[in-house]
Amino acid sequence: MAGIPEKLNLALPDGHQMNHLVPFLEKTGITFNGYEKHPLNRRPTLTCISDQALSLIPRPEQIAAKVIRPQDMPSHVANTNFDIAVTGTDWCKEHRLRFPGSPVVERLKLGFGKVRIVAAAHKDMGNTLDLFIQQFKENNPGKPIRIASEYIYIADDYALRNQLYPYRIIMTYGATESLIPEDADLIIENTETGNTLRKNNLDIVDTIMASEGCIIASEESMKIPWKMDLIAAIEALFQSGVKKSEPIESESKKGNSH
Numbered sequence: 001m002a003g004i005p006e007k008l009n010l011a012l013p014d015g016h017q018m019n020h021l022v023p024f025l026e027k028t029g030i031t032f033n034g035y036e037k038h039p040l041n042r043r044p045t046l047t048c049i050s051d052q053a054l055s056l057i058p059r060p061e062q063i064a065a066k067v068i069r070p071q072d073m074p075s076h077v078a079n080t081n082f083d084i085a086v087t088g089t090d091w092c093k094e095h096r097l098r099f100p101g102s103p104v105v106e107r108l109k110l111g112f113g114k115v116r117i118v119a120a121a122h123k124d125m126g127n128t129l130d131l132f133i134q135q136f137k138e139n140n141p142g143k144p145i146r147i148a149s150e151y152i153y154i155a156d157d158y159a160l161r162n163q164l165y166p167y168r169i170i171m172t173y174g175a176t177e178s179l180i181p182e183d184a185d186l187i188i189e190n191t192e193t194g195n196t197l198r199k200n201n202l203d204i205v206d207t208i209m210a211s212e213g214c215i216i217a218s219e220e221s222m223k224i225p226w227k228m229d230l231i232a233a234i235e236a237l238f239q240s241g242v243k244k245s246e247p248i249e250s251e252s253k254k255g256n257s258h
Helices: 015-025 051-056 070-078 089-098 129-139 152-161 195-199 225-245 251-256
Strands: 008-013 030-033 045-048 063-068 084-088 104-109 115-122 145-149 167-171 186-191 202-211 213-218
Touching: 008 015, 008 070, 008 225, 015 030, 015 070, 015 084, 015 213, 015 225, 045 063, 051 225, 063 070, 070 084, 070 089, 070 104, 070 213, 084 089, 089 104, 089 152, 089 202, 089 213, 104 225, 129 202, 145 152, 152 167, 152 186, 152 202, 186 195, 186 202, 195 202, 213 225
Parallel strands: 008 063, 008 084, 145 167, 145 186
Antiparallel strands: 030 045, 084 213, 104 213, 115 186, 115 202
């Protein structure tokens, strides 16, 4: 196995997911010293700040954390560079489409970092996929649809399922919304509010999936008893964070539910 020997190797996300995970951790009873925007320590240390956390993780030094990109995590967990990671269900889907037999297990949805993975096109091309296809074929007979995305396997799967032939997938590394209309015809992109798409004169023509933060783990790591104990402990603490994040039902609503 890779990673640090005799440690449970945990991957924490940077970027968008980090913005949601940092406040979420306050509800779990654990914190990672140095896991903050300025300055970001890529190897933060775990500290237990609640009695529950101390009882579940009596030796926090057994856990080695590192901050990496969420999109890289499923591959790293599959290769046991990490035993457990906090990523997004979108990147799990991307990984699973690429490696159907992957030993990565999605263990727990976390309820934060919610985005939609959407197909978007220029606003003059219609606001549904059918309208986009009709407009594109009328304006570009015989030409392939240029589909740009960071999610190349989700994009390819989407194009196949919707029979967008002929098409070409263009891999991007950010700022995908800027490519239409000169360099792409359709993009597959994540969006939280849709504001960035609208600012670039794009309309959503289809929603492919909803995504949120999640915990993933390696099947191989889960076979090692002491690692599985720590994975279960982290999950229990994160589950308590999920419950504390859920909207509290009002007393009046409770009373009317009988």
